Amino acid sequence: MTLFAAAALLAASPAVRxxxxxxxxxxxxxxxxxxxxxxxxxxxVIGWDxxxxxxxxxxxVGAEKLEFAVADKVTRIKVILPRKTSNVExxxxxxxxxxxxxxxxxxxxADIEVQGxxxxxxxxxxxAEISTAAAGEDVECKSVSGDVTVNGSFKKGLLTITTVxxxxxxxxxxxxxxxxxxxxxxxxxxxxxxRSRVRSTSxxxxxAALLAAxxxxxxxxxxxxxxxELVGAVDxxxxxxxxxxxxxxxxxxxxxSTSEYAPGKELRFRExxxxxxxxxxxxxxxxSVCRK
Amino acid sequence: MNGAGHGExxxxxxxxxxxxxxxxxxPARDLWPDIESRLEPRRRRGAWxxxxxxxxxxxxxxxxxxxxxxxxxxxxxxxxxxxxxxAAVMPTTFGPSYSLNAEYDMARRQLATDLExxxxxxxxSARQKLEANLAEMHRAAAEINVALARQPGHPLLEELLLxxxxxxxxVLASVNQLTGTAPAATARQENxxx
Numbered sequence: 094m095t096l097f098a099a100a101a102l103l104a105a106s107p108a109v110r111x112x113x114x115x116x117x118x119x120x121x122x123x124x125x126x127x128x129x130x131x132x133x134x135x136x137x138v139i140g141w142d143x144x145x146x147x148x149x150x151x152x153x154v155g156a157e158k159l160e161f162a163v164a165d166k167v168t169r170i171k172v173i174l175p176r177k178t179s180n181v182e183x184x185x186x187x188x189x190x191x192x193x194x195x196x197x198x199x200x201x202x203a204d205i206e207v208q209g210x211x212x213x214x215x216x217x218x219x220x221a222e223i224s225t226a227a228a229g230e231d232v233e234c235k236s237v238s239g240d241v242t243v244n245g246s247f248k249k250g251l252l253t254i255t256t257v258x259x260x261x262x263x264x265x266x267x268x269x270x271x272x273x274x275x276x277x278x279x280x281x282x283x284x285x286x287x288r289s290r291v292r293s294t295s296x297x298x299x300x301a302a303l304l305a306a307x308x309x310x311x312x313x314x315x316x317x318x319x320x321x322e323l324v325g326a327v328d329x330x331x332x333x334x335x336x337x338x339x340x341x342x343x344x345x346x347x348x349x350s351t352s353e354y355a356p357g358k359e360l361r362f363r364e365x366x367x368x369x370x371x372x373x374x375x376x377x378x379x380x381s382v383c384r385k
Numbered sequence: 386m387n388g389a390g391h392g393e394x395x396x397x398x399x400x401x402x403x404x405x406x407x408x409x410x411x412p413a414r415d416l417w418p419d420i421e422s423r424l425e426p427r428r429r430r431g432a433w434x435x436x437x438x439x440x441x442x443x444x445x446x447x448x449x450x451x452x453x454x455x456x457x458x459x460x461x462x463x464x465x466x467x468x469x470x471x472a473a474v475m476p477t478t479f480g481p482s483y484s485l486n487a488e489y490d491m492a493r494r495q496l497a498t499d500l501e502x503x504x505x506x507x508x509x510s511a512r513q514k515l516e517a518n519l520a521e522m523h524r525a526a527a528e529i530n531v532a533l534a535r536q537p538g539h540p541l542l543e544e545l546l547l548x549x550x551x552x553x554x555x556v557l558a559s560v561n562q563l564t565g566t567a568p569a570a571t572a573r574q575e576n577x578x579x
Contacts, residue, residue, distance in 0.1 A: 201507075219508060220507075220508050235562075237560055237563060238511045257518045257560065258514040258515075273552065294518075295521055315525040316525065336539075336542060357541065374545060376528070
Protein backbone atom coordinates (compact mmCIF):
# COMPACT_ATOMS: atom_id res chain seq x y z
CA MET A 94 0.00 0.00 0.00
CA THR A 95 2.81 2.35 0.88
CA LEU A 96 4.55 1.65 -2.40
CA PHE A 97 1.31 2.20 -4.33
CA ALA A 98 0.78 5.59 -2.58
CA ALA A 99 4.33 6.64 -3.34
CA ALA A 100 3.94 5.69 -7.00
CA ALA A 101 0.69 7.68 -7.23
CA LEU A 102 2.39 10.74 -5.79
CA LEU A 103 5.20 10.53 -8.29
CA ALA A 104 2.76 10.25 -11.18
CA ALA A 105 0.92 13.38 -10.05
CA SER A 106 4.07 15.51 -9.60
CA PRO A 107 5.22 18.06 -12.18
CA ALA A 108 7.04 16.65 -15.17
CA VAL A 109 10.24 18.71 -14.74
CA ARG A 110 12.78 17.53 -12.24
CA UNK A 111 15.99 18.93 -10.86
CA UNK A 112 18.52 20.62 -13.14
CA UNK A 113 16.82 20.20 -16.54
CA UNK A 114 19.38 21.43 -19.06
CA UNK A 115 18.27 23.99 -21.62
CA UNK A 116 19.55 24.07 -25.16
CA UNK A 117 17.43 25.93 -27.68
CA UNK A 118 18.44 27.68 -30.88
CA UNK A 119 16.60 29.42 -33.72
CA UNK A 120 17.33 31.74 -36.62
CA UNK A 121 16.73 35.39 -35.84
CA UNK A 122 16.62 38.71 -37.63
CA UNK A 123 19.96 40.50 -37.09
CA UNK A 124 18.11 43.63 -35.92
CA UNK A 125 15.10 41.92 -34.47
CA UNK A 126 13.73 41.95 -30.93
CA UNK A 127 14.44 39.50 -28.13
CA UNK A 128 12.21 39.33 -25.04
CA UNK A 129 13.29 37.38 -21.98
CA UNK A 130 11.23 36.71 -18.88
CA UNK A 131 12.34 34.88 -15.75
CA UNK A 132 11.32 34.93 -12.09
CA UNK A 133 14.29 33.89 -10.02
CA UNK A 134 17.85 32.94 -10.85
CA UNK A 135 19.90 34.73 -13.49
CA UNK A 136 19.55 36.02 -17.01
CA UNK A 137 22.78 36.59 -18.89
CA VAL A 138 22.52 38.02 -22.41
CA ILE A 139 25.52 38.10 -24.75
CA GLY A 140 25.61 39.78 -28.15
CA TRP A 141 27.27 37.75 -30.89
CA ASP A 142 27.85 37.90 -34.62
CA UNK A 143 25.43 35.13 -35.66
CA UNK A 144 21.87 35.64 -36.93
CA UNK A 145 20.61 33.23 -34.35
CA UNK A 146 19.26 33.23 -30.81
CA UNK A 147 20.60 30.52 -28.56
CA UNK A 148 19.40 29.77 -25.04
CA UNK A 149 21.36 27.51 -22.72
CA UNK A 150 21.28 27.01 -19.01
CA UNK A 151 19.38 25.06 -16.43
CA UNK A 152 15.70 25.07 -15.63
CA UNK A 153 15.08 25.25 -11.91
CA VAL A 154 13.36 22.50 -9.95
CA GLY A 155 9.61 22.96 -10.11
CA ALA A 156 9.59 25.14 -13.23
CA GLU A 157 7.10 23.82 -15.75
CA LYS A 158 8.97 24.59 -18.98
CA LEU A 159 10.87 27.13 -21.00
CA GLU A 160 8.81 28.81 -23.69
CA PHE A 161 10.92 29.60 -26.77
CA ALA A 162 9.11 31.08 -29.75
CA VAL A 163 10.05 33.13 -32.81
CA ALA A 164 7.50 35.15 -34.80
CA ASP A 165 7.64 38.37 -36.82
CA LYS A 166 11.26 39.18 -35.99
CA VAL A 167 10.52 38.76 -32.27
CA THR A 168 12.07 35.97 -30.21
CA ARG A 169 10.33 35.28 -26.91
CA ILE A 170 11.99 33.34 -24.10
CA LYS A 171 9.95 32.81 -20.97
CA VAL A 172 10.27 30.58 -17.91
CA ILE A 173 6.83 29.16 -17.17
CA LEU A 174 5.97 28.17 -13.62
CA PRO A 175 3.04 25.90 -12.78
CA ARG A 176 -0.03 27.46 -11.19
CA LYS A 177 0.51 25.61 -7.94
CA THR A 178 4.17 25.58 -7.11
CA SER A 179 6.11 24.08 -4.30
CA ASN A 180 9.54 25.49 -3.71
CA VAL A 181 10.56 26.49 -7.23
CA GLU A 182 14.33 26.78 -7.59
CA UNK A 183 16.33 29.32 -9.60
CA UNK A 184 16.47 29.10 -13.37
CA UNK A 185 19.73 30.28 -14.91
CA UNK A 186 19.60 31.37 -18.54
CA UNK A 187 22.42 32.29 -20.91
CA UNK A 188 20.98 33.90 -24.03
CA UNK A 189 23.09 34.70 -27.08
CA UNK A 190 21.51 37.15 -29.50
CA UNK A 191 22.54 39.04 -32.63
CA UNK A 192 24.51 42.02 -31.36
CA UNK A 193 22.19 44.58 -33.01
CA UNK A 194 19.07 43.10 -31.45
CA UNK A 195 16.64 45.14 -29.41
CA UNK A 196 16.48 43.52 -25.98
CA UNK A 197 13.79 43.46 -23.33
CA UNK A 198 14.29 41.56 -20.06
CA UNK A 199 11.77 41.28 -17.22
CA UNK A 200 12.47 39.49 -13.98
CA UNK A 201 11.30 39.48 -10.41
CA UNK A 202 14.50 38.58 -8.59
CA ALA A 203 16.63 37.05 -11.30
CA ASP A 204 19.79 39.11 -11.76
CA ILE A 205 20.26 40.56 -15.23
CA GLU A 206 23.63 40.86 -16.95
CA VAL A 207 24.04 42.05 -20.52
CA GLN A 208 27.23 42.30 -22.52
CA GLY A 209 28.23 42.94 -26.12
CA UNK A 210 24.86 44.30 -27.20
CA UNK A 211 24.65 47.23 -29.62
CA UNK A 212 20.87 47.66 -29.85
CA UNK A 213 18.39 49.34 -27.55
CA UNK A 214 17.78 47.74 -24.16
CA UNK A 215 14.97 47.73 -21.68
CA UNK A 216 15.90 45.90 -18.50
CA UNK A 217 13.39 45.68 -15.68
CA UNK A 218 13.33 43.89 -12.39
CA UNK A 219 11.63 44.10 -9.04
CA UNK A 220 14.53 43.19 -6.78
CA ALA A 221 17.38 41.98 -8.93
CA GLU A 222 20.75 43.51 -9.75
CA ILE A 223 21.03 44.86 -13.29
CA SER A 224 24.32 45.22 -15.11
CA THR A 225 24.80 46.23 -18.71
CA ALA A 226 26.90 48.16 -21.17
CA ALA A 227 25.67 51.13 -23.17
CA ALA A 228 26.78 51.34 -26.79
CA GLY A 229 25.06 54.43 -28.14
CA GLU A 230 21.48 53.20 -28.40
CA ASP A 231 18.76 53.88 -25.84
CA VAL A 232 19.14 52.00 -22.57
CA GLU A 233 16.48 51.92 -19.88
CA CYS A 234 17.02 50.18 -16.55
CA LYS A 235 14.35 49.96 -13.89
CA SER A 236 14.45 48.26 -10.53
CA VAL A 237 12.69 48.66 -7.21
CA SER A 238 15.38 47.46 -4.84
CA GLY A 239 18.15 46.10 -7.00
CA ASP A 240 21.30 48.01 -7.89
CA VAL A 241 21.85 49.15 -11.46
CA THR A 242 25.27 49.37 -13.11
CA VAL A 243 25.83 50.70 -16.63
CA ASN A 244 29.23 50.91 -18.27
CA GLY A 245 29.55 52.89 -21.46
CA SER A 246 32.16 53.84 -24.00
CA PHE A 247 31.37 57.56 -24.18
CA LYS A 248 29.09 57.01 -27.19
CA LYS A 249 26.14 59.39 -27.05
CA GLY A 250 22.79 57.87 -26.34
CA LEU A 251 19.78 58.14 -24.06
CA LEU A 252 20.19 56.45 -20.69
CA THR A 253 17.32 56.23 -18.22
CA ILE A 254 17.75 54.67 -14.81
CA THR A 255 14.96 54.40 -12.27
CA THR A 256 15.29 52.77 -8.87
CA VAL A 257 13.44 53.09 -5.62
CA UNK A 258 16.09 51.94 -3.17
CA UNK A 259 18.77 50.46 -5.35
CA UNK A 260 21.99 52.30 -6.06
CA UNK A 261 22.67 53.41 -9.63
CA UNK A 262 26.12 53.68 -11.17
CA UNK A 263 26.70 54.76 -14.76
CA UNK A 264 30.25 55.34 -15.94
CA UNK A 265 31.63 56.57 -19.27
CA UNK A 266 28.17 57.38 -20.58
CA UNK A 267 27.36 60.39 -22.71
CA UNK A 268 24.52 62.20 -24.43
CA UNK A 269 21.38 62.39 -22.33
CA UNK A 270 21.09 60.82 -18.91
CA UNK A 271 18.01 60.69 -16.71
CA UNK A 272 18.48 59.05 -13.32
CA UNK A 273 15.91 58.92 -10.55
CA UNK A 274 15.95 57.25 -7.19
CA UNK A 275 14.25 57.64 -3.85
CA UNK A 276 16.88 56.42 -1.39
CA UNK A 277 19.57 54.87 -3.51
CA UNK A 278 22.81 56.67 -4.24
CA UNK A 279 23.54 57.74 -7.80
CA UNK A 280 27.08 57.87 -9.16
CA UNK A 281 27.61 59.15 -12.69
CA UNK A 282 30.67 59.53 -14.87
CA UNK A 283 29.39 61.60 -17.77
CA UNK A 284 31.18 62.19 -21.02
CA UNK A 285 29.97 65.00 -23.25
CA UNK A 286 26.53 65.59 -21.86
CA UNK A 287 23.86 67.54 -23.69
CA ARG A 288 21.17 67.10 -21.09
CA SER A 289 21.15 65.33 -17.77
CA ARG A 290 18.51 65.23 -15.12
CA VAL A 291 19.29 63.52 -11.84
CA ARG A 292 16.93 63.34 -8.90
CA SER A 293 16.78 61.70 -5.51
CA THR A 294 14.73 62.06 -2.36
CA SER A 295 17.32 60.98 0.19
CA UNK A 296 20.08 59.37 -1.81
CA UNK A 297 23.37 61.13 -2.49
CA UNK A 298 24.25 62.26 -6.00
CA UNK A 299 27.90 62.12 -7.07
CA UNK A 300 28.77 63.19 -10.60
CA ALA A 301 31.81 63.86 -12.71
CA ALA A 302 30.81 65.47 -15.98
CA LEU A 303 32.14 67.00 -19.18
CA LEU A 304 29.53 69.54 -20.19
CA ALA A 305 28.78 70.07 -23.87
CA ALA A 306 28.44 73.62 -25.10
CA UNK A 307 24.78 74.52 -24.41
CA UNK A 308 24.61 71.43 -22.23
CA UNK A 309 22.19 71.32 -19.32
CA UNK A 310 22.70 69.50 -16.07
CA UNK A 311 19.87 69.57 -13.57
CA UNK A 312 20.30 67.84 -10.21
CA UNK A 313 17.93 67.84 -7.28
CA UNK A 314 17.75 66.13 -3.93
CA UNK A 315 15.57 66.62 -0.89
CA UNK A 316 17.98 65.43 1.78
CA UNK A 317 20.83 63.80 -0.10
CA UNK A 318 24.12 65.58 -0.77
CA UNK A 319 25.01 66.60 -4.31
CA UNK A 320 28.60 66.63 -5.44
CA UNK A 321 29.62 67.66 -8.95
CA GLU A 322 33.09 67.73 -10.42
CA LEU A 323 33.44 69.27 -13.86
CA VAL A 324 36.01 67.99 -16.29
CA GLY A 325 37.79 70.05 -18.94
CA ALA A 326 37.30 73.73 -19.62
CA VAL A 327 34.29 74.98 -17.69
CA ASP A 328 32.01 77.29 -19.65
CA UNK A 329 28.74 77.40 -17.76
CA UNK A 330 26.23 79.35 -15.76
CA UNK A 331 25.60 78.00 -12.31
CA UNK A 332 22.37 78.24 -10.33
CA UNK A 333 22.75 76.53 -6.96
CA UNK A 334 20.32 76.76 -4.09
CA UNK A 335 19.64 74.93 -0.85
CA UNK A 336 17.12 75.57 1.86
CA UNK A 337 19.03 74.07 4.79
CA UNK A 338 22.24 72.71 3.29
CA UNK A 339 25.63 74.25 2.65
CA UNK A 340 26.87 75.32 -0.77
CA UNK A 341 30.57 74.93 -1.50
CA UNK A 342 32.51 75.52 -4.68
CA UNK A 343 36.09 75.95 -5.75
CA UNK A 344 35.39 78.66 -8.33
CA UNK A 345 35.45 81.50 -5.83
CA UNK A 346 32.02 83.09 -5.39
CA UNK A 347 30.33 82.62 -2.03
CA UNK A 348 26.74 81.58 -1.43
CA UNK A 349 24.44 84.22 -0.03
CA SER A 350 21.42 83.91 2.20
CA THR A 351 18.14 84.32 0.41
CA SER A 352 16.52 86.00 3.37
CA GLU A 353 17.65 87.75 6.48
CA TYR A 354 14.92 86.06 8.52
CA ALA A 355 14.72 82.54 7.14
CA PRO A 356 16.95 79.67 6.04
CA GLY A 357 18.08 79.36 2.47
CA LYS A 358 21.23 79.95 0.47
CA GLU A 359 21.84 80.47 -3.18
CA LEU A 360 24.78 80.96 -5.47
CA ARG A 361 24.60 82.15 -9.06
CA PHE A 362 27.73 82.75 -11.07
CA ARG A 363 29.23 82.32 -14.50
CA GLU A 364 32.42 80.68 -15.68
CA UNK A 365 33.67 81.49 -19.16
CA UNK A 366 30.90 82.55 -21.56
CA UNK A 367 28.24 80.67 -19.61
CA UNK A 368 27.11 78.55 -22.55
CA UNK A 369 26.17 75.47 -20.52
CA UNK A 370 23.81 75.50 -17.56
CA UNK A 371 24.18 73.77 -14.21
CA UNK A 372 21.24 73.85 -11.85
CA UNK A 373 21.33 72.14 -8.46
CA UNK A 374 18.64 72.33 -5.78
CA UNK A 375 18.36 70.68 -2.38
CA UNK A 376 16.23 71.01 0.68
CA UNK A 377 18.65 69.73 3.32
CA UNK A 378 21.52 68.23 1.39
CA UNK A 379 24.86 69.97 0.92
CA UNK A 380 26.00 71.03 -2.54
CA SER A 381 29.60 70.90 -3.69
CA VAL A 382 30.74 71.98 -7.17
CA CYS A 383 34.34 71.96 -8.30
CA ARG A 384 36.64 71.65 -11.25
CA LYS A 385 38.33 68.27 -11.55
CA MET B 386 -18.37 125.89 14.67
CA ASN B 387 -19.95 128.01 17.37
CA GLY B 388 -18.99 131.59 17.02
CA ALA B 389 -16.82 130.89 13.98
CA GLY B 390 -17.01 133.45 11.26
CA HIS B 391 -16.74 132.63 7.60
CA GLY B 392 -13.04 131.70 6.72
CA GLU B 393 -11.78 131.47 10.36
CA UNK B 394 -10.45 128.27 11.90
CA UNK B 395 -13.28 126.45 13.64
CA UNK B 396 -11.86 126.62 17.17
CA UNK B 397 -8.36 127.79 18.01
CA UNK B 398 -8.72 126.38 21.48
CA UNK B 399 -8.34 122.77 20.11
CA UNK B 400 -5.01 123.61 18.57
CA UNK B 401 -3.83 125.23 21.74
CA UNK B 402 -4.97 122.24 23.80
CA UNK B 403 -3.10 119.86 21.46
CA UNK B 404 0.04 121.95 21.71
CA UNK B 405 -0.11 121.93 25.48
CA UNK B 406 -0.25 118.09 25.73
CA UNK B 407 3.03 116.51 26.91
CA UNK B 408 4.97 114.56 24.18
CA UNK B 409 5.47 111.55 26.50
CA UNK B 410 3.29 110.06 29.16
CA UNK B 411 5.13 107.48 31.27
CA PRO B 412 2.96 104.62 32.66
CA ALA B 413 1.88 104.75 36.18
CA ARG B 414 3.87 101.55 36.90
CA ASP B 415 6.50 99.32 35.19
CA LEU B 416 4.51 97.22 32.67
CA TRP B 417 7.52 95.34 31.17
CA PRO B 418 7.53 92.28 33.47
CA ASP B 419 3.90 91.50 32.50
CA ILE B 420 4.71 91.93 28.79
CA GLU B 421 7.86 89.84 28.97
CA SER B 422 6.04 86.93 30.61
CA ARG B 423 3.74 86.70 27.58
CA LEU B 424 6.51 86.62 24.95
CA GLU B 425 7.72 83.26 23.40
CA PRO B 426 11.25 82.29 24.43
CA ARG B 427 13.98 83.41 22.02
CA ARG B 428 14.52 80.72 19.35
CA ARG B 429 17.71 78.80 19.79
CA ARG B 430 19.66 77.53 16.84
CA GLY B 431 18.20 74.15 15.91
CA ALA B 432 14.71 74.90 17.29
CA TRP B 433 13.60 75.16 13.67
CA UNK B 434 14.48 71.49 13.22
CA UNK B 435 12.63 70.43 16.39
CA UNK B 436 9.52 72.29 15.35
CA UNK B 437 9.71 70.81 11.88
CA UNK B 438 10.06 67.34 13.42
CA UNK B 439 7.04 67.95 15.62
CA UNK B 440 5.01 69.14 12.66
CA UNK B 441 6.06 66.14 10.62
CA UNK B 442 4.97 63.84 13.46
CA UNK B 443 1.66 65.67 13.57
CA UNK B 444 1.17 65.22 9.83
CA UNK B 445 2.08 61.53 10.07
CA UNK B 446 -0.37 60.95 12.90
CA UNK B 447 -3.12 62.84 11.10
CA UNK B 448 -2.44 60.73 7.99
CA UNK B 449 -2.92 57.55 10.01
CA UNK B 450 -6.13 58.92 11.49
CA UNK B 451 -7.37 59.86 8.02
CA UNK B 452 -6.45 56.41 6.71
CA UNK B 453 -8.40 54.75 9.52
CA UNK B 454 -11.45 56.91 8.80
CA UNK B 455 -11.32 55.94 5.15
CA UNK B 456 -10.95 52.31 6.04
CA UNK B 457 -14.00 52.43 8.31
CA UNK B 458 -16.03 53.91 5.49
CA UNK B 459 -15.08 51.11 3.13
CA UNK B 460 -16.06 47.47 3.36
CA UNK B 461 -14.33 45.05 3.22
CA UNK B 462 -11.24 46.61 4.77
CA UNK B 463 -7.62 45.78 4.20
CA UNK B 464 -5.94 43.75 6.89
CA UNK B 465 -2.91 45.98 7.03
CA UNK B 466 -2.31 49.58 6.18
CA UNK B 467 0.52 49.83 3.69
CA UNK B 468 2.32 52.91 2.55
CA UNK B 469 0.61 52.57 -0.82
CA UNK B 470 -2.82 52.89 0.76
CA UNK B 471 -1.61 55.76 2.90
CA ALA B 472 -0.39 57.43 -0.27
CA ALA B 473 -3.94 57.25 -1.57
CA VAL B 474 -5.45 59.01 1.41
CA MET B 475 -2.68 61.39 2.48
CA PRO B 476 -3.78 64.86 1.43
CA THR B 477 -1.55 66.39 -1.20
CA THR B 478 -1.28 69.82 0.29
CA PHE B 479 0.86 72.39 -1.42
CA GLY B 480 1.86 74.80 1.27
CA PRO B 481 -0.60 76.31 3.74
CA SER B 482 -3.21 77.42 1.24
CA TYR B 483 -3.35 75.02 -1.71
CA SER B 484 -3.79 71.40 -2.69
CA LEU B 485 -2.85 69.68 -5.89
CA ASN B 486 -5.61 69.50 -8.44
CA ALA B 487 -8.28 66.83 -8.64
CA GLU B 488 -6.82 65.14 -11.73
CA TYR B 489 -3.48 64.61 -10.05
CA ASP B 490 -5.14 63.35 -6.88
CA MET B 491 -7.28 60.94 -8.85
CA ALA B 492 -4.29 59.55 -10.75
CA ARG B 493 -2.37 59.14 -7.51
CA ARG B 494 -5.20 57.33 -5.77
CA GLN B 495 -5.71 55.00 -8.71
CA LEU B 496 -2.03 54.11 -8.88
CA ALA B 497 -1.88 53.55 -5.14
CA THR B 498 -4.96 51.33 -5.29
CA ASP B 499 -3.50 49.31 -8.16
CA LEU B 500 -0.22 48.96 -6.33
CA GLU B 501 -1.96 47.82 -3.17
CA UNK B 502 -3.27 44.83 -5.07
CA UNK B 503 0.18 43.99 -6.42
CA UNK B 504 2.14 44.39 -3.22
CA UNK B 505 1.13 40.95 -2.01
CA UNK B 506 2.82 39.45 -5.05
CA UNK B 507 6.17 41.16 -4.51
CA UNK B 508 9.10 39.49 -2.80
CA UNK B 509 8.80 40.43 0.89
CA SER B 510 12.14 42.25 1.05
CA ALA B 511 11.32 44.32 -2.03
CA ARG B 512 7.87 45.10 -0.65
CA GLN B 513 9.35 46.29 2.65
CA LYS B 514 11.88 48.48 0.86
CA LEU B 515 9.20 49.95 -1.37
CA GLU B 516 6.97 50.78 1.60
CA ALA B 517 9.89 52.33 3.46
CA ASN B 518 10.76 54.44 0.44
CA LEU B 519 7.20 55.64 -0.08
CA ALA B 520 7.22 56.63 3.59
CA GLU B 521 10.46 58.51 2.94
CA MET B 522 8.81 60.48 0.16
CA HIS B 523 5.84 61.29 2.37
CA ARG B 524 8.19 62.54 5.08
CA ALA B 525 9.97 64.70 2.53
CA ALA B 526 6.67 66.19 1.34
CA ALA B 527 5.59 66.81 4.94
CA GLU B 528 8.89 68.48 5.76
CA ILE B 529 8.66 70.78 2.78
CA ASN B 530 5.04 71.63 3.60
CA VAL B 531 6.11 72.58 7.13
CA ALA B 532 8.78 74.83 5.67
CA LEU B 533 6.27 76.33 3.23
CA ALA B 534 3.91 77.08 6.07
CA ARG B 535 6.65 79.30 7.47
CA GLN B 536 7.76 80.63 4.10
CA PRO B 537 4.67 80.69 1.89
CA GLY B 538 5.45 81.10 -1.76
CA HIS B 539 9.16 80.27 -1.36
CA PRO B 540 10.10 79.33 -4.96
CA LEU B 541 12.70 76.69 -4.07
CA LEU B 542 10.36 74.98 -1.62
CA GLU B 543 7.48 75.01 -4.08
CA GLU B 544 9.65 73.56 -6.81
CA LEU B 545 11.01 70.82 -4.55
CA LEU B 546 7.52 69.95 -3.30
CA LEU B 547 6.03 69.76 -6.77
CA UNK B 548 8.91 67.56 -7.91
CA UNK B 549 8.50 65.33 -4.86
CA UNK B 550 4.85 64.74 -5.69
CA UNK B 551 5.76 64.09 -9.31
CA UNK B 552 8.49 61.69 -8.25
CA UNK B 553 6.05 59.83 -6.01
CA UNK B 554 3.66 59.50 -8.92
CA UNK B 555 6.57 58.24 -11.02
CA VAL B 556 7.49 55.62 -8.41
CA LEU B 557 3.90 54.41 -8.13
CA ALA B 558 3.62 54.19 -11.91
CA SER B 559 7.00 52.47 -12.30
CA VAL B 560 6.34 49.87 -9.64
CA ASN B 561 2.86 49.22 -11.02
CA GLN B 562 4.39 48.72 -14.43
CA LEU B 563 7.20 46.53 -13.08
CA THR B 564 4.90 44.28 -11.11
CA GLY B 565 2.32 44.26 -13.88
CA THR B 566 4.76 43.06 -16.54
CA ALA B 567 6.82 40.85 -14.25
CA PRO B 568 6.53 37.10 -14.86
CA ALA B 569 3.19 35.67 -13.77
CA ALA B 570 4.63 33.83 -10.79
CA THR B 571 4.74 37.06 -8.79
CA ALA B 572 1.32 36.16 -7.48
CA ARG B 573 2.73 32.98 -6.08
CA GLN B 574 5.84 34.36 -4.42
CA GLU B 575 5.21 32.55 -1.19
CA ASN B 576 6.15 29.34 -2.95
CA UNK B 577 9.07 30.59 -4.95
CA UNK B 578 12.45 30.29 -3.35
CA UNK B 579 13.90 33.74 -3.78
